[in-house]
Amino acid sequence: MIVRAFSAATPPARRDALRALLTTWSGSRLAHPGLRRGVVKIETPVAVASPTGAFFALALTPEYPGLYDGWRRRFIEYGEAPRTGEILDVSPLPEGRVTPGRLAAVVARLRAHGPAPWDPAAVDHLTERTGLDRAAACLLLAGLPGVDSSARDFLGEETRALMGVTAKEAARARDEFEEITESDRRDFYEAAIPDEPWDQQALADGLATAWIARYGRRVPVPDEAMTAVSALSPRTPAGRLLSALAAPELCDDLTTGADTGPAGAPRPERIAPRDLGPLIEDLATVLPWAYAHLPGGHPVRARLAEVLALARLRLADPGLSLKVERDWGEETWVEEAVDLLRSDGYGEMAARAGLLGDGEWEADPRVSTPGLAEIVAGTLGVGLDAGVLYLQLLALLEPTDRHVRTWNAWTPARHQKAVAELLERGVVMAAKRERAGRGVFLPGGWTKAKAPNLPVETWKLALYPLDTPRWLPSRSLPGLFAQAWDLVTRGEGPA
Known part of the structure; x- marks a missing residue:
């Protein structure tokens, strides 16, 4: 309440109501111990x-x-x-720190000086210390306004403009706090508020100290990764999920079980079982996403082998709690997720995550399977670039022009030269197709898809599990490249 009263992000009418409430409170018996x-x-x-x-x-x-x-x-x-x-x-x-004298000082300061100016530097300080993204830090500094609202734009345009966040960023940040109860919020702010709550730098410092003491420090992750993972609609807040991938040792749900602690070490005490279903489901989606869609050296990708090892250890824990709701006896997504995380294909992906150099992409066959790219080029009678592009069109779900140029570090001219070679050989066809993001395709059928998946050649669907919410690889990309080329050499390629 005090934080919101001093925050410039609080609308004036609401601030006046808070000041009136604080005035009444300071003069009542309820302010006394x-x-x-x-x-x-x-x-x-x-x-x-x-x-x-x-x-x-x-x-x-x-x-x-x-x-x-x-x-x-x-x-x-x-x-x-x-x-x-x-x-x-x-x-x-x-009793805490709320006293009649302190409340009276707060009210007097509000009357004399109004709200504290919004301080972007305080937001930066809070972000740096906690590892939270900027939008989440803004909400904390403003007293978590509107976090219980289900409205898409719960802050409103004026408040968002002051904070410098978009509606989508604010909604993503709100998810970070959804599991914190009202009473926990009150205790958190009670511990965090400095003697002079109008000092935004002191407030940011107190909030950071209290956050780290209760919830630990997050490993900062790039904003583009947060945006991409949010689009996967995980059940775990995107920031928390990505932090688990970047620093798995800091994720209690990965490192602490009913009977086991880090690396299976015995624990003398027992803790209540937790439903890890949401995390298990999210890991089954985000692990192949990070492996296939992020470059070497990315902080979210670098430690996938450790993440998978810890997840498998948790799945083997006799105290593990997973909530399963079957419909007509069919396997649920959480059960499918468990099978995927235990599979050899996921083991392949995790093992390869640390093999790339910084900025290299697994989707580039020159990096992930260079010998095969040369074989393909030689067999087709084209240059290496055209062989690389053919493998990508053959085996990958989303070889859009933008993706191909990013993976291969190609200019548009170099890309078009490779396309021209494949068109001349007759192994691909030029066309315009909705939501394809490219102008060249394998021959054969075409399968439409709902977002966030892209439509794709029907032939390559057999290479992927399509009963998952997001179409992603279930094995390493070198394995997919080899499998797709083997089908071609056996006369079972696209036609």
């Missing part, structure tokens, strides 16, 4: 006062497991006052 809080079962909110105390049943539903019960409400009390309803839980309210 000795309060108790709890849960009461009662139909409607109620306030009961006596000369020795007061009891307030609030219009707030507590966070608790089980079926929703609208009669369960939070209450707060002090002194001795008649209680109403059935008391389900009660405990002393931690």
Whole structure:
């Protein structure tokens, strides 16, 4: 509340309401120590006062497991006052740092100076210390405004312009905080707020210290990787998922099990099992994505072998908890994900992740399988570039012009020269096709696809598992190149 009151990102009308609430709070008995809080079962909110105390049943539903019960409400009390309803839980309210004097100082500062100017440098400091992306740091510095809203543009254009974030970036950042409960947020900000909360640099420093103490430091990942993974619609927030790939030793869900810790080391204590289904499903998608769609040396790609080893260790943990909901006996996606992560193909991809030099691409046959690229060129009677392009058109799902030029470090002119050679040999055909991103194709059928997948030649579909949400390789690209070329040499190629 105090953070939002001082934040320039808070709309003026909302800030005025917060200031009025803080003014009332600072002058009330509720700002003094000795309060108790709890849960009461009662139909409607109620306030009961006596000369020795007061009891307030609030219009707030507590966070608790089980079926929703609208009669369960939070209450707060002090002194001795008649209680109403059935008391389900009660405990002393931690005194913390909120005192009448501190609240009065906050209100006086707000009246005299208004909100603190928005400080991009404070955002940068918070990002640098925590590893959170810039949009997430903006939300933290502003007091997590609107994070419980399901609206796409929950911040509004004016606030986003002040922060310098897009609606898509803000929505992605909101996902980072969805699993943090209201009570955890309150405790977090209580620990983070400095003595002078209007000092944005001091606030950023306090937020960073409190975040690292509770949730650990994230390994920063490039924004383009965040955007690409968000497009895969993972169940795990994109920042958390990419941080697990970049620094798997910092991911509790990968390193800590019911009976095993890092590398299977025995643990003397037991911890409650967690449903790792979302993470397992996401790893089955993001691991082949990172392997095939990122260059050598990328921080998200470099440690895939360690990530897969830890995931397999967790899958072998007898305390593992996975929620499986079958429909008519069919295998669920989480079960398919488990099979993929245990497969030899995923082992191949992970083992090759560290073999590329910085900036090299596995999708470039000159790098990943140079001998085969020369064989193809010789067999077709074309130059090496044309042989490379033919392998890419033959085996890869998305050999768009932009991708091919990126993988191969080609200029448009060099690319078009390779295309011309293949067209002259008659092994590919020129055409215009919707959402293809290229103008040359293998002969034969054409299969349309819904985004984020691209339409593709029907012949190559047999090389890929298509029962996954995102079409991605299930084995190494050198293996796919070899498999596709073998079909061609056996007379089973595209026609």
